[in-house]
Amino acid sequence: TLLNFPIYTLEEKNALGKNWTRKQWAYARIADWFIDRVPAALTMAFTKANSEAGTYVETYDIKMGKVRNEKGEQLFPDGMSLISHWNLRDELKAEYADSSAVAHEKQEMIYKIMERIIDQSIPQCVINSEDYIWYPISNKVTDLQGKEIKAEREMDVRYQQLLNQFHACRALDKYNPTYPTAIARAFSRDMEVSDEQIEAMFTAYLSSEQAGQVVALVKQRLGRDLRPFDIWYDGFKTRSTINVEELNVRCRTKYPTPQSFRDDMANILVKLGFPKEKADFIQSKVEVDASRSAGHAWTSQAKFEKSRLRTRIADNGFDYLGYNIACHEFGHNVEQTISIQNVDYYSMARVPSTAFTEALAFVFQKRDLQLLGINSKDEKMAAMNTIDIFWNGYEMMGVSLLDLYTWRWMYQNPECTPEQLREQVMKTAKEIWNKYYAPHFGVKDSPVLAIYSHMVSYPLYLSNYAYGNIVEAQLEEWFEGKNVGEEILRIYSAGKLTPDHWMQNVRKENVSPDALLKQTAEAVAVLK
DSSP: OTTTSOOOOHHHHHHHGGGOOHHHHHHHHHHHTTSOOOOHHHHHHHHHHHHHHHHHHHTOEEEGGGBBOTTOOBOSOTTOEEETTHHHHHHHHHGGGOOSHHHHHHHHHHHHHHHHHHTTOSBGGGBTOSSEEEETTTTEEEETTSOEEOOOBOTTHHHHHHHHHHHHHHTTGGGOSSSOSHHHIIIIIIISSOHHHHHHHHHHHHTSHHHHHHHHHHHHHHTSOOOGGGGGOOTTSGGGGSOHHHHHHHHHHHOSSHHHHHHTHHHHHHHTTOOHHHHHHHHHTEEEEEOSSSEEEEOOSSTTSOEEEEEOOBTTBOOHHHHHHHHHHHHHHHHHHHHHHSOSSGGGOSOSSHHHHHHHHHHHHHTHHHHTTOOOOOTTHHHHHHHHHHHHHHHHHHHHHHHHHHHHHHHHOTTOOHHHHHHHHHHHHHHHHHHHTHHHHSOOOOOGGGGOTHHHHSTTOTHHHHHHHHHHHHHHHHHTTSOHHHHHHHHTTSOSOOHHHHHHHHHSSOOOSHHHHHHHHHHHHHHO
16 A cells, blocks of 8 residues: 555645645545554553553542541432542532532532542542542541541552553554654644644643633632632533433433433434434434443444444433433534545545544533523523633643643653652643643642543543634534534535644634634623
């Protein structure tokens, strides 16, 4: 193949691609399939490290019914099991619908649990275990009869998993001459935007005046001094004003089984404007499974295969968190179906990078209440939606920079120990927090950005979310006044162009946060 189809670098694709035919693009993508040649043993070693890290985070549950405050009070119900970090974060978000002191105490408790996970002071015995009672504030552990026991901390297992990923990736470097580091492969090869471009884009966003304006809105709406966990403030979403239990009941009634959600997929798509025939076809290409992990969408590799949606589903059906995740993952499945079924050349299947499938997943997830039949008539909702997109990006860009800076540091210090890595991650997390968040939040030295499990199990993936927020904002602006379903069909049939060429196909401009920053400034003015 390489004798006939030359490899084009990212820079060459961006420069030459505007004059290429679709067939020339397809030829360039064929060469991309053979851009490296890694020995099987190293591929297996990477797969093993990645699988073990995935298992580590997917089974990292905190049994919240066994958690106590310092008064010995149980704040969370029996049987509540929250995976770190996804469900911990989502439960923290859900508590914003309740303005009581108890809800705030729950958030403080979850935040302390997160800190214990980050600094690895969490007792090993309380992870995924119902056998102990845990007091996160003091870090005391007792048996079920109340007798205090000596409990060993987790001993940097989290950071050993990250190091295992790094060493497995680094072993592949010399077999990837075009992109000779894991960082280059994650950004220039996979995202098709350089890490320097991402860093410049994200730091400009985090430093924008809109950041301070939106944080001030959060403080005003909460009516109290901000805490670091307020980076997950959920009050710009309509559902934040609805009781979580009411949402749980509605979701369980509507979707008691995985099959019931799958059977309703075509109806969901019709509500978004998809023609009935196309909606039925997409539904026929997706299967739904219960999952032990937070949620996942697995793409098909051929037109005759189906993609799979996985989310947490309890015995009595979807709770709201499971449904919300399912909406996000269904957005991925829709992209996965369109971008393999509708493209003209197989080598052009899929999207420029993961950020573009994340963007569509966000579009679906944001409409979760609308799809449940809950429609808000608030005239300020357009502004609220814009600020919600901005706020998601504001959170994720700090996390993404931490991920990037951590990998740069590991490349500079390849022989570091798990303990040294833990100290560096916490140091960098606090530096990012102090530079971009503390001036607005009024709290220094928070390590909260380091809680994301993606850093452990999905090497250098996090930037796709923040980049996806930027793409989502450009898409949402384009969708305004148009049939969303028909536009999704058109846009995602373009296949695997580079990001800027793909966005040129959507709206004749490159990928840029400028539109979102402008929209945010206008939205802040409306809400003031």
